[in-house]
Amino acid sequence: MNSARSLSQARPPVADKREAILRAATRVFARNGYFNSKVADIARDAGVADGTVYLYFKSKEEILHSIFDRSVGDAILEARQQLETISDPREKLRRIAHLHLERLGADRDLAVVFQVELRSSTKFMEEFSAAGFAEYLSLIRSAFEEGQRAKVFRQELNAKVVAKILFGALDEMATNWILSKRRYKLQPMADQVLDIFLNGVSSRK
């Protein structure tokens, strides 16, 4: 009746289970918080059995790690690619800020996991910090330093601190957006931040 091929096409039953589990976990973590989420909840949401989760992940914690790793990896990759095509340091910073808020603004659940759940223990923060976060901050710092060399930005500022300030401001926009009852677009906030930030760090003309 059915060739093997048509059968598998007709029913890609759970498609990629690993993917389904990650998506479900993001949803569940966002809704209940990591510690209050049960593996059984994730399994149910993903449409698989409890045990199946452990065929793809070693532990509940590894699921959280995977969500983080994949997203940060993607984000940094995209940012690097886009920055290559830009030479103006101001535009580089603008692009970073836009991508940052665009990405978080596009997936509220993911944003919650990033802004809230990932910070729920110093241990996790330290790993987070060590891994992608430092790389991300240095992306900002490099762009700023370029601007300093080009005399566009004030020479006397400490680039590391400057990078943290921009990141912190964007981060706060994201956190507020998540917690706000009112629905508004996150990405446009980038321009308001940049207005003040660039004005603050630019050399006097």
Next chain:
Amino acid sequence: MNSARSLSQARPPVADKREAILRAATRVFARNGYFNSKVADIARDAGVADGTVYLYFKSKEEILHSIFDRSVGDAILEARQQLETISDPREKLRRIAHLHLERLGADRDLAVVFQVELRSSTKFMEEFSAAGFAEYLSLIRSAFEEGQRAKVFRQELNAKVVAKILFGALDEMATNWILSKRRYKLQPMADQVLDIFLNGVSSRK
């Protein structure tokens, strides 16, 4: 042999237990994270029995709430008092920033609880948000608006957003300070943030 008075002075054995428990909890939460901390750990650190904790707090969660409530209350009170004595809006913002980082910088454990543990669930964040946080942000906003009225700050900026930016930048300084292996003073970072911030929001002369 001993009058009651001298006795109780000589041995305030556990002094105020409620206080001891709160201090112990701050330490324990900072070290292990809220969810990984056992009530038994807190009791041991405070030098009381497990059950005693429940004579002073309804639950483990109430302990976290209490730490938060007391600290935010104190901080806002102190800030309000100091701001009364200042009229220059720029100085007001400077004072807020200094107090903010000074307070967190003075107690690393408390800072960890604030920067990390308190954010570990949207539920908690929402309460946090509703309660003291909004009040704190509006403290910043008011000072900024005063400056706008005095034509010191750019008229076209949205004061709410501006407040979040300053808060976000300070917040990021605090978080980085906690996670950093290197030991440095937190409070002086306030001036670096203010330099860029005030420069960014001030009216062109």
Next chain:
DNA sequence: TTCAGATGAGTGGCTATTCATTCAGTATTG
């Protein structure tokens, strides 16, 4: 003697993880 405050062993509930079993699809055989 009294009793408010303190104790800490025990309980109940919960949930991450395991693993014996089932199942679906594929290869092997006659």
Next chain:
DNA sequence: CAATACTGAATGAATAGCCACTCATCTGAA
């Protein structure tokens, strides 16, 4: 072609460990 065996994925009931919270009992100050 049908019957049978094989294989790896998937299942979910059972387990094992953990820990917040309770309460019967104790203690020491007045």
